[in-house]
Amino acid sequence: MSENKPVIQLPVKEMKAIAQLVPALLFLLLAGAVLFYKERMLFIDSPHVLFRVVNDGRLHIEEHRIGSFITQMFPLLFSKLGIPFRMLVVLYSASFYIFYGTVALLLVYKFKNYGLAILFGLYFTLFVSDTYYWPNNEVHQGITWLFLAFALNAYFAERSKPLLVGILIFAATFALAIWTHPLVMIVAVYLWVAARLRKEEWPYSKVQTIVFSLLLLTISYLKFRQGNEHGYDATKIELVTKTQLPGIGEILQSPVIKYFFEGCLNNYWLFIAIFAAGLFYAIRQGKYLFSVFTVLCAMGYLLLLGIVFKDVNTNRFYIESEYMPLAIICSAPFVYYLLPKLNIRTGTLLITVIFCVRVLFIFQAHHKFSNRVAILDGMLNKMKEKNLTKIAIPEPVPFADSALIMNWGAPVESIILSKLKGDDPQRTFLFADPNLLTTTLKTGNDTLIGCWEIWPKARINSTYFRPNWSAPYTTIGYTELMK
Secondary structure, eight states: OOSSOOOOOSOHHHHHHHHTHHHHHHHHHHHHHHHTHHHHHTSTHHHHHHHHHHHHSSOOOOTTOGGGHHHHHHHHHHHHTTOOHHHHHHHHHHHHHHHHHHHHHIIIIISOOHHHHHHHHHHTTTTOSGGGGOOOOHHHHHHHHHHHHHHHHHHHHTTTOOHHHHHHHHHHHHHHHHHHOTHHHHHHHHHHHHHHHHOTTOOOOHHHHHHHHHHHHHHHHHHHHHHHHSHHHHHHHHHHHSSOOOOHHHHHTSHHHHHHHHHHHHTOHHHHHHHHHHHHHHHHTTOHHHHHHHHHHHHHHHHHHHHHTTTOOOOHHHHHHHHHHHHHHHHHHIIIIIGGGSOHHHHHHHHHHHHHHHHHHHHHTHHHHHHHHHHHHHHHHHHHHTTOSEEEEESOOHHHHHHTSOOTTHHHHHHHHHHHTTOSSBOEEEEEOGGGHHHHTOSOTTEEEOSSSEEEGGGSOTTTOOBOTTOOOEEOOHHHHTO
């Protein structure tokens, strides 16, 4: 039990009214996930994961990001039940916001952690436009598990659970969150220290504080070690730990930093307003240490992005997901020191306006993803006209490459869309380096080329996918195909 019962200094009634907007927001985004299911489920990672889960009949966990099981359970279980394919795809698109919305409901109505709930809503909006249509970045699931971990552990701490029980719950929930994506550890440490600096909502005793702090650092260190040893995460961590760090000037000139400041002028301007207003109110209330800590964490996070992506010109859908944890760090002063000063009507109106503005940015971003679906559809129609079922298109294809944003997912994007169109057999196409075409196409007729692997007929779930097993791949140029 806490040695000193926490004193909640926030106006609970007002914060609850504002926090209730967050589940509404996430279920609105859930409706969007259903409406734009093709845009979301026919874009690189989503169809790749869906195709593997449906055909292999098991979860597809990459880079030890175990928390992603929660959304993959939808296509896994429903494919085993043999539900119609379109419904399966829609449910997978919806599964992400079903998870997020459920956690938001728990934050508000079970745990009554209103500040955390509002931060959760701001995470899913302030830096979100294109990235809404790329749901398979595990950082979002990791952040969701993290918010649940904070709320759950505070809930148990306030109810005098034995220390051993608390340790087990803390270790399990925070390990799940942090193991789902390495960026989660940064947010976890920030929220833990920031909550302690606020003091008024701290539910832990001195012993619990010491033990749980050591646990959090240990889990973070172990995840760092694991991520540093191999795979995709290791390539990012090495840029920080095993190379000569660039100077501040070089970091500030990196594309990711330049785009951040440009984006704050034309897309993410609400983020700047929220950060500045929150800091102003925190400083006015004498929360100097909290404010300095927040600013240093924000600067450190941006510098980290600048180092990792110093030579990378990446797409908006990707880099927005890297910015999103910054929304939590920089919105904390706004949520904990500005919003409590407002009455119900003003606070509710303010958050409603913020959410509505960001939802408009999300909606407007659909055009480029709807356009790429139309391109995929047009290519399949031309294949049907020319009686082609399996083709390889030599690169480069400047128009298609640009409009498709990325094209490595084309083999599964095309067969999934073909299935949705009712084709039998389904059609599939891929883009390939001309120098590698001969090697790439050295497969038998009864094999299918996927994104990163070759699929033999025996491995394909015939309930859903029936490509033309009797035809070889045909090489045809994009211009010739579209005549």
